[in-house]
Amino acid sequence: MTDAPMVGSRRRATGASLRLAILLFVADPQWLVPATIAPIIFGLVSFELFRGEGPYFLTYAILGAGMMSMWGQTLYGSGWATGQDRNLGTLEPTIQAPTPYLYVVLGRIIWNVVSGLIGGVIVYVVVVIAAGGPPALPNPLLFVVMFVFVMVTLASVGIVFAAAFVYSRFSGFIQNIGEFAFYIGTGCMFPVILLPFWTNPIALFFPPTWALDALRYISIPGYVGFGWGWQWDVVGAVVVTAVYAAIAGTLFHRVERHVLEVGNLADY
Amino acid sequence: MATPLRSAYQPKFWKAFWTNAVLAPRTSLGFMRLDFVLGSIFVIPLTQMVFFVFVVHLGGGGQSEIEFTAVGNAVATITYTSVFAVCQTTDTEKQQGTMEHLLVSPANRFALYVGRGIIPILVSLATVAVGLVYADVFFQVPIPASTIPALAVSVTLTALAMVGFGLLLGGVALYLRTSIILGNIFLFIGLLLSGVNFPVSNLPVPLQWAGDALPLTWGLSAIRAAIAGDSLSSLGVLWGAVALSGIISIGLAMGLWGVFERRALATGAIARF
Numbered sequence: 001m002t003d004a005p006m007v008g009s010r011r012r013a014t015g016a017s018l019r020l021a022i023l024l025f026v027a028d029p030q031w032l033v034p035a036t037i038a039p040i041i042f043g044l045v046s047f048e049l050f051r052g053e054g055p056y057f058l059t060y061a062i063l064g065a066g067m068m069s070m071w072g073q074t075l076y077g078s079g080w081a082t083g084q085d086r087n088l089g090t091l092e093p094t095i096q097a098p099t100p101y102l103y104v105v106l107g108r109i110i111w112n113v114v115s116g117l118i119g120g121v122i123v124y125v126v127v128v129i130a131a132g133g134p135p136a137l138p139n140p141l142l143f144v145v146m147f148v149f150v151m152v153t154l155a156s157v158g159i160v161f162a163a164a165f166v167y168s169r170f171s172g173f174i175q176n177i178g179e180f181a182f183y184i185g186t187g188c189m190f191p192v193i194l195l196p197f198w199t200n201p202i203a204l205f206f207p208p209t210w211a212l213d214a215l216r217y218i219s220i221p222g223y224v225g226f227g228w229g230w231q232w233d234v235v236g237a238v239v240v241t242a243v244y245a246a247i248a249g250t251l252f253h254r255v256e257r258h259v260l261e262v263g264n265l266a267d268y
Numbered sequence: 269m270a271t272p273l274r275s276a277y278q279p280k281f282w283k284a285f286w287t288n289a290v291l292a293p294r295t296s297l298g299f300m301r302l303d304f305v306l307g308s309i310f311v312i313p314l315t316q317m318v319f320f321v322f323v324v325h326l327g328g329g330g331q332s333e334i335e336f337t338a339v340g341n342a343v344a345t346i347t348y349t350s351v352f353a354v355c356q357t358t359d360t361e362k363q364q365g366t367m368e369h370l371l372v373s374p375a376n377r378f379a380l381y382v383g384r385g386i387i388p389i390l391v392s393l394a395t396v397a398v399g400l401v402y403a404d405v406f407f408q409v410p411i412p413a414s415t416i417p418a419l420a421v422s423v424t425l426t427a428l429a430m431v432g433f434g435l436l437l438g439g440v441a442l443y444l445r446t447s448i449i450l451g452n453i454f455l456f457i458g459l460l461l462s463g464v465n466f467p468v469s470n471l472p473v474p475l476q477w478a479g480d481a482l483p484l485t486w487g488l489s490a491i492r493a494a495i496a497g498d499s500l501s502s503l504g505v506l507w508g509a510v511a512l513s514g515i516i517s518i519g520l521a522m523g524l525w526g527v528f529e530r531r532a533l534a535t536g537a538i539a540r541f
Contacts, residue, residue, distance in 0.1 A: 033452070037452045037455075041459055042456075044460055045464075045465050048465070048470060049465060051327075053327050057327065060326070173301075177307030177308070177311050178311075178315075179315075180319050184315060184322070
């Protein structure tokens, strides 16, 4: 009896949050520009560095740059997902609302990932124009499915970051200074197995590492990634994403309890 | 009678210069919190170099390409503090509501604006120095001790020119709603146009011309020439080019600020978002 209205409330909260995020974006879409400049340039630089190495290296450059665009949006958007409530003074009222805060943030994170995808499309168009043609894709349908899956894994990271950033004054530091580390650690532009072996287990803590490896397996013939193949990559990504979702739920629950007990979360 | 009164209220040049140099990191410059500064010096050069070196490695590049990329990115990270942080001064002044006060201040404009660049110049020097140490230690870029004096001159001139370029962007941003987009463009555009990851000659000719307009292109050439142990005569030409690009940037920045100041005083609109 009590669950049904709550489920509706949560869905409405996420929908409203998503709608507001879209409206804010439409009102001032220039903010997509900073998020796409770096990936476009990195994509073009990589394309130049890969020139002459074979047709599938264009896929590396495009996938890598597109992934960086989505990563960038997720990383910056997650920090801002709770930061905006702090700045605007709406953190306490939003947390006091009967709907769990997680569902409000979820709407913002979904839009971050989608806007990252828009950035990814822009990157794709620019690099394809520079290359003179689109990359060859052996299995376009599976590619699309896997690409959506990569977005889901990124959203799971985004929501954990959003929760963790509530407790931190260093979200700006992590976003700006740690940006390249995330790109390297999740193998955005090159397979993680190229990195020293000790870094690989750390990289596997991030769901996009698994999902991106699987995506490359199905889009680049002869790709050499993790030895267990793309099917196990998908299984690994699902498991780690589920763990992230559980962590996000726990963290947000704790955030809400903490703010009600201490009442100082909105302070910088 | 007007002159003594004016001089009585006119802050001394060096006082204005020094006050701005010391206060700007805490007031108007972006990304000058201690954690950001340390991250810019020690973390960003390493991660950016690792990223592009592995891209080169994947693309089948050998040791010479890796060295080229490592040095290029060690120097290119200078843009975080010299361009991105400096060009945000305008935004900060507007946000804090201090732009109007600044525009009516009698302080010498050169001291006011260039003084702000002192700390970024020092941070930029540290960033490139640490980046070149990383290049030597992690990517086996040979930097003979005999080249260090010429390298120091090249790095110092590059830092000065790049901060001048940051001030120029800050001047342009005075007329924009925000400097973030401008800052982001010039934060990374050098990676493509300045010969950071591959020789400029690989680019189409119009893009080579665009690259020539950036101080980073000349600074990087001077630094590469210094590491290669080029003669003083060839280095002198490059140093002259770097210095010239810095002087032009600062000159244009001062000119732009002057134009926009007059416009602000006439219309009262520039200081607003």
